[in-house]
Amino acid sequence: MTDLAPYFAALDATWPAARRFDVGGVTVREGLGGGSRVSAATANAAVDDAALDTAEQAMRDIGQTPRFMLRPHEDALDAQLAQRGYVKHDPTVLYTIPIARLTQIPIPRVTTFCIWEPLAIMAEIWAKGGIGTERLAVMGRAAQKTAILARWNEKPAGAGFVGLHEHIAMVHAIEVLPHQRRQGVAQWIMRQAAFWGQLHGADTLALLTTKDNTGANALYRKLGFEPAGGYHYRAKMEQ
Numbered sequence: 001m002t003d004l005a006p007y008f009a010a011l012d013a014t015w016p017a018a019r020r021f022d023v024g025g026v027t028v029r030e031g032l033g034g035g036s037r038v039s040a041a042t043a044n045a046a047v048d049d050a051a052l053d054t055a056e057q058a059m060r061d062i063g064q065t066p067r068f069m070l071r072p073h074e075d076a077l078d079a080q081l082a083q084r085g086y087v088k089h090d091p092t093v094l095y096t097i098p099i100a101r102l103t104q105i106p107i108p109r110v111t112t113f114c115i116w117e118p119l120a121i122m123a124e125i126w127a128k129g130g131i132g133t134e135r136l137a138v139m140g141r142a143a144q145k146t147a148i149l150a151r152w153n154e155k156p157a158g159a160g161f162v163g164l165h166e167h168i169a170m171v172h173a174i175e176v177l178p179h180q181r182r183q184g185v186a187q188w189i190m191r192q193a194a195f196w197g198q199l200h201g202a203d204t205l206a207l208l209t210t211k212d213n214t215g216a217n218a219l220y221r222k223l224g225f226e227p228a229g230g231y232h233y234r235a236k237m238e239q
Contacts (some may be wrong), residue, residue: 003060004072004229006168011037014163014170017142023058024051026079030062033134036090036233037108037208040069043077051203056236065234072229081144086234091211099169099205102194107235111151118147122159129175137172138161139173144200148192150176150185157185164205169197171207174216 010018017029017038031039047106056066068086070078081087103151115122123136139145142163149227150158158176162169171193176185194205207225 004094005076006166007096007170007228008071010163010165010168010170010206011067011208014142015138015172018137018141021058026055026058028055028058028062031064031134032137032233034138035135036067036069036235038138039064040067040233042069043069043074047077047080049080049084052080060119068234069231069238070233078129078234081236082233084236086236089233089235091230091232092208093211093217093230094206094208094228095220096204096206096228097223097225099194099198099203102191102205103198105191107188107191107195111188113149113151114146114192114196115149116146118159119149119157121151122147122234124222125156125159125177126173126175131173131175135173146196148196150189150192152180152185155180156185159188160189160193162196163198164200164202167203169193169202169205170201171205174207187223190220190223191213 005052015037018032021028022207024043025045026041026043028041031040059074064155068077068081071216118136126132126136139147139161145163147160148160149156156177157175157180160171161173162171162173171190174189197205207220209220211217
């Protein structure tokens with residue numbers, strides 16, 4: 001079975017929370033509006049109800065809904081949280097591929113560009129997909145990264161973000177403009193991410209998508225990505 005620890009470490013490094021701190025065996029993340037990935041707590045060991053009470057209060061104190069990421073083999077914690085009224089949401093798949101499998105086909109000229117900091121047109125593309133300033137701030141916090149601009153039909157077509165942690169390049173925030181979809185734009189973004197990762201010493205490309213995103217799942221499998229595991233969240237709906 002794939003050891004997922006390096007991938008969760010890469011997730012924390014390439015899509016980082018504004019702040020992380022430990023309380024009672026739980027790592028709390030402060031996301032500042034950047035979404036569940038940077039706002040969900042994770043347990044570092046078995047935790048009892050008192051530890052969960054402390055973690056919940058810590059999340060409320062920073063203005064966040066109590067939320068946990070449940071990784072493989074955390075069935076006991078999953079059951080604990082369900083009993084406490086936490087609602088399951090966003091089952092997510094981790095996909096991986098050896099980078100060399102995506103660098104065998106040259107990218108057509110003037111199709112993709114690695115750019116940091118992102119251009120205004122890239123922010124506009126992301127905004128159309130609901131990726132706003134809070135998530136752009138998440139990108140900015142990553143230590144080693146680039147953004148990718150895609151062009152198609154001589155017009156801006158899409159944007160993506162990739163960060164590096166040790167030997168893993170992890171892709172986030174892929175967005176293609178509606179009128180440019182179904183023309184292969186996303187695959188060129190993925191291949192550019194692979195070339196960038198390879199240039200910076202990575203041997204594996206990874207990404208995450210929700211299980212219900214059928215289009216993305218189909219694309220990644222078609223490119224040769226394989227599911228390596230995943231996670232889901234549980235959030236406590238306050239009364």
